[in-house]
Amino acid sequence: MLAEYPGRVIRFANRRVSITFTGDSQMRIFIQLWIVALAVFSTHVLAEGKISPLFASDDVMSMTLAAPFAQMVKQRKKDEEYDTARLTYTDEQGDTVTLPVTVSLRGNSRLDYGTCAFPPLKLQFDKKDRKGTYFEHTKKIKLVTQCRPRLNSSRDDLLSEYQAYRMLNTLTDQSYRVRLLEVTYVDQKKGKSKQNFAFLIEPTKHLAKRVGLKKLEVSSIPPSQLLGQEMNLVSLYQLLVGNTDWSASRGGSEECCHNGKLFSSAPEAAALYVPYDLDMTGFVEPSYAIPSEKMNLASVRDRRYRGYCQNNEYIAENISGFNERRDEIVQLVSTDIGLSNRQVKNNLKYINSFYRLINDEDRLTKHVERFCLGRKANQAELVASVAAQR
Numbered sequence: 284m285l286a287e288y289p290g291r292v293i294r295f296a297n298r299r300v301s302i303t304f305t306g307d308s309q310m311r312i313f314i315q316l317w318i319v320a321l322a323v324f325s326t327h328v329l330a331e332g333k334i335s336p337l338f339a340s341d342d343v344m345s346m347t348l349a350a351p352f353a354q355m356v357k358q359r360k361k362d363e364e365y366d367t368a369r370l371t372y373t374d375e376q377g378d379t380v381t382l383p384v385t386v387s388l389r390g391n392s393r394l395d396y397g398t399c400a401f402p403p404l405k406l407q408f409d410k411k412d413r414k415g416t417y418f419e420h421t422k423k424i425k426l427v428t429q430c431r432p433r434l435n436s437s438r439d440d441l442l443s444e445y446q447a448y449r450m451l452n453t454l455t456d457q458s459y460r461v462r463l464l465e466v467t468y469v470d471q472k473k474g475k476s477k478q479n480f481a482f483l484i485e486p487t488k489h490l491a492k493r494v495g496l497k498k499l500e501v502s503s504i505p506p507s508q509l510l511g512q513e514m515n516l517v518s519l520y521q522l523l524v525g526n527t528d529w530s531a532s533r534g535g536s537e538e539c540c541h542n543g544k545l546f547s548s549a550p551e552a553a554a555l556y557v558p559y560d561l562d563m564t565g566f567v568e569p570s571y572a573i574p575s576e577k578m579n580l581a582s583v584r585d586r587r588y589r590g591y592c593q594n595n596e597y598i599a600e601n602i603s604g605f606n607e608r609r610d611e612i613v614q615l616v617s618t619d620i621g622l623s624n625r626q627v628k629n630n631l632k633y634i635n636s637f638y639r640l641i642n643d644e645d646r647l648t649k650h651v652e653r654f655c656l657g658r659k660a661n662q663a664e665l666v667a668s669v670a671a672q673r
Contacts (some may be wrong), residue, residue, distance in 0.1 A: 445620075455516060
């Protein structure tokens with residue numbers, strides 16, 4: 284007599300498939316085929332929790348990018364695509380890999396010539412060209428460039444922003460990964476070349492897959508729908524790097540949220556806010572950054588807490604996490620990646636001033652109570668939360 288198996292609903296390639304087995308042989312055959320299918324399919328799709336090979340290493344990656352840069356920079360047309368570009372790098376086996384790539388300018392303030400002589404770029408790859416390369420799972424990706432290629436101070440800005448992303452990686456895996464590059468830019472028409480630092484930012488789809496969530500596309504979101512402890516950690520991180528140019532609930536004329544993306548398991552589920560665009564911070568302090576007039580700040584390096592009062596209960600636990608990772612953060616900022624000695628000292632000074640603030644109970648309590656957003660927390664509750672870390 285044949286054994287009978289109830290229907291099973293499985294997921295393959297993001298599709299739900301219902302299968303009913305009527306015998307042992309069918310079950311065995313299915314399992315064998317399923318194992319083979321998984322082995323093949325896994326080579327084409329990033330698994331949940333897995334970091335793309337491109338972002339699995341912190342080593343500086345060298346590459347050459349050839350495009351009509353002089354024409355692009357002169358015209359400064361956002362998102363206009365130039366499909367004659369070529370990207371070349373050396374892989375782990377020592378082989379030279381050259382990929383056709385479509386390049387376009389991107390950015391808002393950095394697209395303006397008064398801000399950046401060389402704006403950030405977007406790279407796009409055809410599926411057939413990227414197979415078997417570092418970009419196999421990457422259709423498009425953001426490249427952050429050195430704003431003023433001839434200025435050492437601009438190099439410091441670029442590397443400091445890279446470190447800002449890495450500090451958040453140190454505090455939580457729910458953050459955009461970055462990869463530092465040494466790029467040789469070759470103008471395809473003039474033949475001239477120049478070399479500068481740059482870094483790649485993990486694509487949003489990769490981040491969503493890695494953390495097991497989906498990108499949430501809304502124009503705004505109530506703070507009550509944001510994950511409380513995670514939102515509080517990000518708010519403290521923004522205080523660490525001195526960032527006031529962000530919002531976790533609104534995007535203005537843009538998709539929510541300003542200088543950040545939302546992720547959730549479903550539209551009505553609790554959402555995770557992940558920040559990006561960290562150049563306009565006190566930690567980086569680029570020449571084009573200006574302090575917020577609305578907040579009445581005298582300097583870009585002035586800090587202002589902008590977390591939600593409703594999440595103050597998580598401050599104690601999150602501060603403990605910051606303190607546990609202090610040595611790692613200091614080591615990260617101290618590592619020689621090409622920053623000037625002066626910039627390294629300034630960055631360390633800024634980080635240490637944050638730690639003095641969060642470990643001064645009275646000062647931190649007054650600052651958070653005064654500036655946290657939304658419903659004002661009960662003073663006694665806030666004091667108890669901050670004191671709990673002692």
